[in-house]
Every structure is written in structure tokens, then in C-alpha cells.
Amino acid sequence: MNLALFFDPLPETLTPVSPVPSTLAAYVSRFTETFPDWRGADLALIGLDEWRGSAAGSPASERPGTDLVRQRFYQLQKGTGIVRLVDLGNLRPGLSLEDTYQRLREIIGALLDAGTVPLLIGGSHDLDYGQFLAYESLDRPISFAVVDARPDMAEPNSTAPAEDSHLRRMLVHEPNFVFSIAHLAHQQYLTPPEILVALEKLHFETMSVGEIRADKRLAEPLIRQADFMSVDLAAIRWQDAPGYQPANPFGLSNEDATQLCWYAGHNAQLSSFGLYGYRADHDPQGLAAATLATMLWYFVEGFYHRRPETGFGTFRFLTYTVVLPGNPDKLVFYKSRRAEKWWMEVESLGDSENKRVIPCTYEDYLHASQGDLPQRWIRLQALLG
Template sequence: MNLALFFDPLADEAPAWGSTTLGAHAARFVDTFPDWRSADLALIGLNEWRGSAAGQPAASAPDAVRQRFYQLQRGTGPCRLVDLGNLRNGLTLEDTYLRLREIVAALLEHNTVPVLLGGSHDLDIGQFLAYETLDRPVSLSCVDARVDMAEEAGAHAEDTHLRRLLMHEPNFLFNFGQLGHQQYLVPTSVLAALEKLHFETLRLGEIRADVRQAEPLLRQADLVSFDLTALRWPEFPGYLPASPFGLTAEEAAQLCWYAGHNDQLTSIGLYGYRPDHDLLGLGAATAATMLWYFVEGYYHRRNETDFTSRRFIRYAVGLPGNPAKLVFYKAKRTEKWWMEVESLADSSVRRIVPCSYQDYLRAAQGDLPNRWILTQALLG
């Protein structure tokens, strides 16, 4: 597949980046399309806003973030990063979704992680649909101040896209995690629907109390969709209407680190940034730093997937009811926890899912962790 046909090259106006910066090491599409097949990560700029009520901003969101991102210092990893340029929009919004789907699917096939930047949040439709080609269940985690499941006639795609993902047929979604929503912005019927579907949610207040609670939800994800309007406006002035509440820049960067560090995750999208409202470039700097933490997290992956190896400690916890015991695994190096969930309906069906130390402590006290109950329901 000749991906170069779908992208506009970047302007050849790169400043004199220092030899230790990301800009000096990333292969950018200026004259020659980069070799994305041998890259670890591929940055894709998106300027599609037809799904947004506010319409197209005058400036290019991905280009504004790139200016800040490439000035940052290279981390500890090899930095096999390519920048494919900005995706050309389709004739219709649906065409853009399908174009994005094909490009993300091609990158996944070659084990290159797509990093999507810019555009309205509904572009995660194209990101999500790419996983249909994998022919296996996948898990999605979404960071957003709202839960975009509007049903009103005439609602814009950015307000309805999550409903479309959850109701997509054929259904290849195993699990969904919603993080960072503000309860006063979400109808109780929407949260009740997620609960009925046995999906896990983590409110903004819970993340603010302990950001580490978000790590297992992000570690379970194959793909992450991050609406940057989930950040508080004083630290991310890149959207309207402005909100004084939301994630801090540090918390958002921490979430991106968790996502990058996830061995299972194969794509991420950062959506919703509007540079027209970011007069001093603070929002661009925040988004660039979030990208940096994702890339750095990626190069700190430990490939912790073989639970039979000596890199894990296995704990069996006895329980008074059914099941009679729960099995946990703890990685010696990173101290991350996993929990084995065996289907009560069919013992041959089991899944090892990310969990927290608190889940282990709850089981040790004789109680079933809520994460076990939700996963059991999903196993059917």
C-alpha cells in the first residue's frame, strides 16, 4: 500500500534543532516519504473537523504541536519515529474515517504504532475500525470530560461517536474503559448504560485522588482515544467553551506514560486541540509533552506477557464462595499486578487482566474485586 498518496508533506521550514532533540532524529515527510515499515511509531497529523460543531480552525493543530514536540530532547530509547505528514481529507467525513481505517490497519500489520494528532474526537471511528481487520477482540480506553453518546437528532459526530463504536457490528470490542469524565457533564442514563454493559469507569475526581488508579484501565487497552478537552483550560487553552475543571497537565502526561508503557497498546489518538484559542502556545506545549511521555513510555516497555516465567510471582488467594480461589501475578521488576479470571460458565475460557495491588488486598480479605466481577460478566 502506497501510503504517500494519502498525505501532504510538511513544510520545509524546520528550525536548526539541536543534535539531541527529537526533531534531529525523527524521519519527517518533507521531500521523501519515510520508511514507515521499519519504524516503531508513526505520527499522523489530522485536520478533519467536519464532525465538530465549531468547524475548521484557521490554523493546523498538528503543525502547532509539532513545532513544540520536535524541540524536546530525545529520550533514552532508539527513537525510530517517522512523521507521515498530514492526512488528506476524504470527499466526505465518512471517506476520511475509511481512509484513516485503511492507513491505521496497514501500520498495525507491520507492527508500527500509529500516533494520531489533531482533528475532532470522532476521528477515533477510523482508528477503531482498523482493528476489525485483526479478527480478534480488542479493548478500548477513552479519556474525555464527557461520554460522547448523544442520541439527539442533528447531534454532531464528535458528540455521538462513542455510541457508534460501542454498537458497531460485527462486535469485536471486548472491553471499554472510560476515564476522566466529569459527572455533572454526563447524563446518568449514559453512565447507567456503561454499567449495564459491564464497562469500567473512572471519574476525574478518582484520578485526581490517585492517578495510579488509571494505570490498569490503560494497561488493558489495545487502543487509546484521548480528547484533549479533558484537561483544565488554564493549563490547556486549546478549546472552547473553556472549563476551569479537568485533568492537570502533569496528570495528562502521566496517563500518556501509562499508555506508552502498555505492551498491549498499538495505537493512540490525541484529538480536539484548537490552536486558534491558544495564543501563547501553552496548549501546544502541553500536547507536545504528552506525546513525549507516550514515546518515552513506549521505549520503557518490558514485554511482560509470559506469566509462567520467573519474572512474575504467582499468588493464589482462597475465597469462601465460588470461585474458591483467585490467582494473581506480580511482575518483579515493575511491580504491576494481573488477575486471572476463569469463566464460571466454561472453565476452558479464561483471561488474565491488568489489576491493582488494591484488588489483591480486597481478595485477600475474602471479597471479590469489582474488576473480577466485570470481567466475568464480559466472558459470559
């Protein structure tokens, strides 16, 4: 597949002749005159300047916001180890918004087949629908995580813009290949209660911005089970990232956001990552661009710290069996010997052959030790059917 047909090359201002050797600029292969070898890369940066799904329309800025984020990102110091990162340039939007979704589907699908992780930056948050569509060809149920100030669950055929309905559109997509969803950082004063009730009835997990700020570690298992993750800049408070509208003084801090990105990068299962919603015309000092660049840096650094998390029941893990008085009569937990990570084995009560080992917390283990079934076990039991 010739991906170069879908992209515009980057301007010369983003390609310094002699970059500082210790910065990422010296290690990124960029699309200028020659399209980079994306098949041999670990990560591929894709800029998006598609805003037809947004009620506010395109930002009133001369340069795409993605280029401003790149400029900040390239100036950051390279982390540990080898970096194999390519920048494919900015995606050419399709004739319609639906065409753009399909382009993303094809491009991301090709990258997934090659084992290259797409890093998507810019455009309205509904573009993660194209990110989602790329996973249909995997022929298996997937899980994903969304970080946003509120779940975008408007009716897809209503007058609401696409950025307000993309999550519901994923849920009603046919064929249905969604196994679980984790929605992170919603703000309850922006979220209709019936939306949270609907997500709970579907046995999907949610975590409010207050819960994340109280203990970010509790978000890690939700991200660890995701195949892909999308982040709306509007989930971050305006003071830390003034690059979206309407402004919101509440939300995640930039430290919270970078920690979530580290978790995502460190997740060996996660195979694509999107940062959406950045409007350069609302960011005169480049503070939001710097925040996004740093979030991207933490994802890349987390990616290069990935370790295999397989072989449950082997010497790599400590095994804890908790005896319970009812049905089930026991729960099995695994803890990594190398890191403070826990997993729980969930076996379907209706089919003993149908079981999964899922990420969990130490608190889940403590609840089980006290004779209580963890809520995470109950939700998954319902999904396993």
C-alpha cells in the same frame, strides 16, 4: 500500499537544516520531498485537520494546529535509547467525513500490519472512529480506553455532531468486536447519570476526573488492558491547555494527562494512540500545543521503556493464590518482580477453558484476601459469559 497518496508534505519551517543534535528534530524522518520509510519505524506521527464532525467547524487559524504541536514536540530533548520515528505529514481529508474515517481505517490498518504504532494528532474526537475501524480486521475482540470530559454517547443518527456520538457508534458497530472499554476522566456535572448506568450495565469501567486526581495509579490497569487509546483535549482543564471550546476550568491537570500518556506508551499491548480536539485559534501563547507535545513525548518515552509482560507463572512473576469460601473457591494473582504491576486470573464460571489474565491493582488483591470478590473480577465474569 502507497501511503504517500493520502498525505500532504510538511512545510519547510518544520524541517530545520541543522537541528540541535540532542532534540527530537534530529531523530525524526519527516515527509518533505520524500515519503519516509514507515515500515521500518517504531512510531508514525499523523497530523489531522478534519473538523466536519465538530459542531464548531474548522478553527479560524492560518496554520493547522498539528504543525504547532509538531514545532513544540521537535524542540523537546530526545529520551533514552534509539528513536525510530517518522512523520507522515498531514492527512488529506476525504470527500466526506465518512471517507476520512475509511482512510484512517486503511492507513492505520497498514501501520498495524507493519508493527508501526500510529500517533494521531488533531481534528475532532470523532476521528477515533476511524482509528477503531482499523481493528476490525484483527478478527479478535479488542479493548480500548477513552479519555474525555464526558462519554460521547448521543444517538449516531440524531442531529448531534459526530464528535458527540462516536463512542456509541463504536458500541453499536456491526460486527461487534469490542470486548471492553475504559472511559477515563469524565466530569459528573457534565455527564447524564443514565450514560454511566448504561456503561455499567455493559460491564465497562469508568473513572471520574476526581478519582484519577486522587490516585492516578488506579488508572494504570485500565490503560494497560487497552489495544488503543484516544484523548480529547477537553478532558484537561482550560488553564493548562487553552486549545478547545467551550472553555472548562475543571478537568485533568497537565501533570495528570502526561502520566496517563506514560501509562499508554508503556503498555506493550497498545498499538495506536490519538490526541484530538486541539484548536490553535484558542491557543495564542501556544500553551496547549506545549501540553500536547509533552504528552506525546511521555508516550514515546513510555514506549521505549516497554518490557514483555508474558510468562505468568514463571520466575518473572510472584504468584499469590487466595482461597475463597464460595464459588470460585480461589483466585490467582500475579505480581511482576520488576515493577509494581499486578494481574488477576479470571476463569469463566460457565466454561473453565475460557479464562483471561487481566491487569488489576494491589487493592484488588487485598479485597480478595479479605474474602471479597473484586469488582473487576465480577465485571470480567459477566463479559466472559
